[in-house]
Ligand code: KG4
């Protein structure tokens with residue numbers, strides 16, 4: 001039950017940039033009143049990855065029922081009076097998927113006469129950390145690792161982001177998904193490889209760590225993926241039963257070591273001892289464990305959101321939208337999806 005609406009600032013947020021339709025209602029930047037996600041994973045997994053046309057159709061089916069559920073859960077009876085802001089992911093992402101969220105948000109904004117703000121999906125991932133913690137203030141280093149992105153960003157202040165480095169090719173999550181496909185473990189690959197890795201020996205196989213020892217903050221997960229796939233094929237030829245758990249554990253160790261080596265470099269280069277992590281791969285047990293050990297040894301503050309707000313969700317979009325609105329940003333009915341929107345300098 002919401003006791004004091006006068007003190008509150010209510011944001012309705014919509015996220016539909018890829019294959020999750022998500023709607024959240026938040027009070028301010030941290031209080032979650034409703035948080036709904038309709039995952040399309042089962043529909044896409046038979047194809048081994050996200051099918052854009054299918055994704056946009058499924059967003060269309062899911063979005064209005066989700067908005068209705070979120071309003072009911074948040075006990076909002078008159079949105080035009082009780083909602084202060086509508087935040088929507090307007091890029092980057094799949095065009096057809098973004099369109100569904102943006103058009104819905106624009107229609108609701110106009111129908112209810114409520115201000116609208118377009119949110120960058122990656123700024124959203126950074127704000128997953130703010131939604132989960134009450135004492136996170138810039139400057140900090142942010143590792144964003146998902147199915148579409150692998151970036152290390154310096155957050156100088158909210159709204160001022162410098163890209164310290166990124167991947168030359170595949171994202172870390174993409175490598176998980178492709179290796180999983182070769183192992184016949186389905187889509188998305190991250191959670192299942194993570195689970196199996198816990199039963200395997202991370203030192204069973206040694207995989208190369210492309211670019212891990214350069215002095216640049218850059219990644220190549222395509223190289224690691226190819227090495228893992230070659231290893232799997234060799235093992236298939238010489239083993240009756242594929243050592244799946246050992247392969248998963250060795251691959252996971254290689255991804256973790258690679259990410260950790262560049263986080264260390266970013267800390268050394270900037271001298272900043274505050275680190276946030278977000279994106280689907282931030283749910284990974286190996287990465288979470290390694291980051292905890294490293295940061296506690298070095299006296300670095302680590303912000304790791306709970307797993308369910310590492311993957312795509314609308315809570316992070318509400319938090320980012322609220323903060324952006326309070327910084328003075330506004331969108332209007334000309335808001336259009338931008339599939340390749342970049343906010344880094
Ligand atoms: O952030 P997200 O939900 O969507 C994108 O913006 O991409 O991330 C999805 C990605 C997928 O590639 C998935 O395999 C990966 O995150 N993922 C994980 C784990 N959970 C999800 N990767 C490693 N370990 C996990 N536990």
Ligand code: ZN
Pocket residue numbers: 121125146147279280311312
């Ligand atoms: Zn994402």
